[in-house]
Amino acid sequence: MGLAGAAMALMGAHVTFTDLESVLPLLRQNVQNNLTPSALRLSGADAAAARVGTASVAPLDWADAAAYASLGPPFPFLLAADCIYAEGAVPHFLATLLALTVPSSRILVTNEFRSASVHAAFLAGCEGVFTLRRVPVSKLDPAYEHPAIHIYALSRARQAVRDQSGRSVLT
Incomplete structure (x- = not known):
């Protein structure tokens, strides 16, 4: 889950991962396990840690137009x-x-x-x-x-x- 966004973050992009509220714990865990500086050091990817962009996780229900603004568009x-x-x-x-x-x-x-x-x-x-x-x-x-x-x-x-x-x- 979030593999495409993780690849973008590892290339230096600032990524906001979104999904329904019920899925966010797993998404947050994936970000924690794969994109934090400590996770990258554990994987032996010290050089990659310097190039990593940012990764945040936010709820997004497409049917809830009020939720769009909290993401900071455009x-x-x-x-x-x-x-x-x-x-x-x-x-x-x-x-x-x-x-x-x-x-x-x-x-x-x-x-x-x-x-x-x-x-x-x-x-x-x-x-x-x-x-x-x-x-x-x-x-x-x-x-x-x-x-x-x-x-x-x-x-x-x-x-x-x-x-x-x-x-x-x-x-």
């Missing part, structure tokens, strides 16, 4: 790794991406293709709100590519927002 880069698995969550996920970014933000969404309807809802929800480009398999390390893994690079389409009913509105 973020210049968002990485969402294997987050979309239920069709009903897609509108909340996309609203969260909008709330946490600005037009200059870059978003990377990686997901395992589990359901045609969930995937279709994600693509349809992005339409008109985000520019979306699938990262070609040829850009991936052959050791990690798999036909079920989809990676998308997103950016906001102009000033996209969602109205109260969830429809995309460009301003």
Whole structure:
């Protein structure tokens, strides 16, 4: 859990790991075990400890718009790794991406293709709100590519927002 974010932190990024409240104890333990200076020293990675960015853990329920502000948006880069698995969550996920970014933000969404309807809802929800480009398999390390893994690079389409009913509105 949090492997992609941990890799980013180890490369010097300042990472905020988010999930539902019920998952945070495990996420905090993973950060403690892998990203603190003492954990890195124990692993023999002293040189890496000097380059590590910061890692914090925060609750985030996509359906709770009031929670977005506590994260300190906007973020210049968002990485969402294997987050979309239920069709009903897609509108909340996309609203969260909008709330946490600005037009200059870059978003990377990686997901395992589990359901045609969930995937279709994600693509349809992005339409008109985000520019979306699938990262070609040829850009991936052959050791990690798999036909079920989809990676998308997103950016906001102009000033996209969602109205109260969830429809995309460009301003």
